[in-house]
Amino acid sequence: MSRGDGDVVYDVAPLSDLPDPGLLGVSLPSGERVCLIRRGGRVTALRDECTHQGMPLSAGELHDDGTVECPWHGARFDGATGEPRRGPAEVPVATFDVRVEGDRVLVVPPSGSRIR
Numbered sequence: 314m315s316r317g318d319g320d321v322v323y324d325v326a327p328l329s330d331l332p333d334p335g336l337l338g339v340s341l342p343s344g345e346r347v348c349l350i351r352r353g354g355r356v357t358a359l360r361d362e363c364t365h366q367g368m369p370l371s372a373g374e375l376h377d378d379g380t381v382e383c384p385w386h387g388a389r390f391d392g393a394t395g396e397p398r399r400g401p402a403e404v405p406v407a408t409f410d411v412r413v414e415g416d417r418v419l420v421v422p423p424s425g426s427r428i429r
């Protein structure tokens with residue numbers, strides 16, 4: 314989906330499908346999995362793949378401090394920046410820009426990413 318402003322964005326879900334607070338796993342047309350994170354009305358997105366051993370973060374838990382806990386070995390990532398906040402993961406998880414337009418959640422892949 315092109316917006317005509319140079320960006321490619323993907324309409325991935327209705328906002329009403331995303332609990333607040335909560336997580337939702339979605340797929341881009343490339344097959345890339347994205348973990349949407351909604352907290353306090355704000356929506357962010359991480360690649361839905363723990364950098365420890367690849368577990369989907371959307372199957373994990375969103376904590377009050379804004380971290381997302383991997384369901385496998387308990388690593389936690391900042392839900393906005395993707396930075397690891399607790400091991401065993403040591404590498405940040407990739408982030409995506411998100412736009413909310415009405416009831417639609419739009420994901421913007423990073424420039425030069427393998428998604429495009």
Ligand code: FES
Nearest residue numbers: 363365366383386
């Ligand atoms: S796969 Fe996520 S902590 Fe191990």
